[in-house]
Amino acid sequence: MQILLTGMVLSATVQLVCAAPAPSNFLSDFFDSFKREESTEVTTPSISQESTANTAFAPQTSPFFPDFELAMSSPTEEAVRYDTQGKALSRKSLDLKKYPEPWTLPDIYSPQVQAVIKVIDWNLVPDAPVRTFNGEGSINFDGYDSSKDKDCWWSASNCVSPKVDYIPDDLYTCSRKGEWGLTFDDGPFNVRESGELYATQENPFAEPELYNFLEKNNLKSNLFYIGSNVAYYPAAAKRAFDDGHYICSHTWSHPPMTTLTNAEVVAELYWTLRAIKEATGITPRCWRPPQGDVDDRVRAIAWQMGMHTILWDKDTEDWALQAPGGGSLSPSQVDKKFSKWLREAKSQTHGTIVLQHELNSATIRMAEKWLPKIKSNFKVVPASACNDVTQPYWEQDVVYPAIH
Numbered sequence: 036m037q038i039l040l041t042g043m044v045l046s047a048t049v050q051l052v053c054a055a056p057a058p059s060n061f062l063s064d065f066f067d068s069f070k071r072e073e074s075t076e077v078t079t080p081s082i083s084q085e086s087t088a089n090t091a092f093a094p095q096t097s098p099f100f101p102d103f104e105l106a107m108s109s110p111t112e113e114a115v116r117y118d119t120q121g122k123a124l125s126r127k128s129l130d131l132k133k134y135p136e137p138w139t140l141p142d143i144y145s146p147q148v149q150a151v152i153k154v155i156d157w158n159l160v161p162d163a164p165v166r167t168f169n170g171e172g173s174i175n176f177d178g179y180d181s182s183k184d185k186d187c188w189w190s191a192s193n194c195v196s197p198k199v200d201y202i203p204d205d206l207y208t209c210s211r212k213g214e215w216g217l218t219f220d221d222g223p224f225n226v227r228e229s230g231e232l233y234a235t236q237e238n239p240f241a242e243p244e245l246y247n248f249l250e251k252n253n254l255k256s257n258l259f260y261i262g263s264n265v266a267y268y269p270a271a272a273k274r275a276f277d278d279g280h281y282i283c284s285h286t287w288s289h290p291p292m293t294t295l296t297n298a299e300v301v302a303e304l305y306w307t308l309r310a311i312k313e314a315t316g317i318t319p320r321c322w323r324p325p326q327g328d329v330d331d332r333v334r335a336i337a338w339q340m341g342m343h344t345i346l347w348d349k350d351t352e353d354w355a356l357q358a359p360g361g362g363s364l365s366p367s368q369v370d371k372k373f374s375k376w377l378r379e380a381k382s383q384t385h386g387t388i389v390l391q392h393e394l395n396s397a398t399i400r401m402a403e404k405w406l407p408k409i410k411s412n413f414k415v416v417p418a419s420a421c422n423d424v425t426q427p428y429w430e431q432d433v434v435y436p437a438i439h
């Protein structure tokens with residue numbers, strides 16, 4: 036059986052590599068084999084139709100996983116290994132031998148990354164320069180005219196409307212008044228080994244703490260996952276998916292993406308999709324660039340790899356709080372922001388997408404402190420849901436409820 040499946044994967048890879056874009060009926064057959072047991076038949080917008088409407092001429096192919104034996108078996112059944120909801124979550128990692136070194140830029144010459152590179156239509160990827168760093172590590176904007184902003188580079192201009200006509204605007208807000216689009220980046224928040232630095236302080240706030248809190252408060256969120264974190268702690272990702280959160284990609288090793296070459300962008304996105312697929316059985320159609328650092332070159336690659344960019348219009352700055360992985364911001368500064376937004380709730384003219392993190396104890400404390408108050412004053416929904424996304428994954432049988 037194993038041999039047969041491997042053969043199927045290889046033949047799938049060949050078809051996809053040789054024919055870009057891949058025939059949509061093939062992809063739909065490909066993913067039909069992944070149907071969740073509990074799924075029901077649903078009417079779905081065809082992915083190919085939506086792609087045509089959104090892209091004019093650019094192919095948006097469903098991601099595929101070259102030479103990935105698991106993907107051709109039943110990833111959902113496989114992922115059940117990690118389904119320990121209601122008990123302590125399994126600490127078993129994915130098979131890390133099959134993945135790049137966590138928290139490092141993946142090899143661009145791996146067969147998997149090379150296969151994905153081959154199906155991208157590079158004529159449709161703008162030729163924006165690879166950005167550089169200043170000496171102290173910040174992104175270098177020298178020579179970039181942000182008033183003209185020819186690359187729609189968010190870091191330079193907060194641009195969310197790509198100049199490339201086949202890419203839809205980024206999702207960055209909720210249009211309806213009163214809606215609070217919930218998002219948490221950087222998870223799943225990994226448990227530290229006992230004895231590891233800050234383990235005693237941080238572990239009570241590691242997953243499933245936030246997911247338990249959200250469940251208790253009947254809240255669902257977009258969760259932007261770092262591939263390396265998923266590889267180390269797939270049970271947390273599976274728990275979040277089972278709870279009905281919207282899983283999106285947040286890259287493998289969390290670099291500023293405009294500073295990467297095209298091939299490096301592919302590698303960061305590919306391995307994250309693969310880790311999420313293996314852990315949960317689904318393939319996200321959404322991603323968020325670390326630090327919001329995206330331009331049309333990076334957007335175009337992500338789009339062709341099947342993902343729409345999601346940003347935000349309110350930043351809690353919880354990422355800068357004093358805690359491991361954070362900065363030097365005092366909690367009172369973040370408190371002030373939440374207080375201000377609560378005061379403004381009644382005068383709000385449209386909704387909002389809010390940036391929060393499951394990064395460390397400080398960010399989880401903030402969420403637990405403020406979300407009950409926010410919930411009393413706003414309609415708190417996942418960011419994708421307030422933008423009417425009911426199918427956040429390429430597996431068409433996974434459908435989330437419409438909120439409008």
Ligand SMILES: [Zn+2]
Nearest residue numbers: 220221325326
């Ligand atoms: Zn991040």
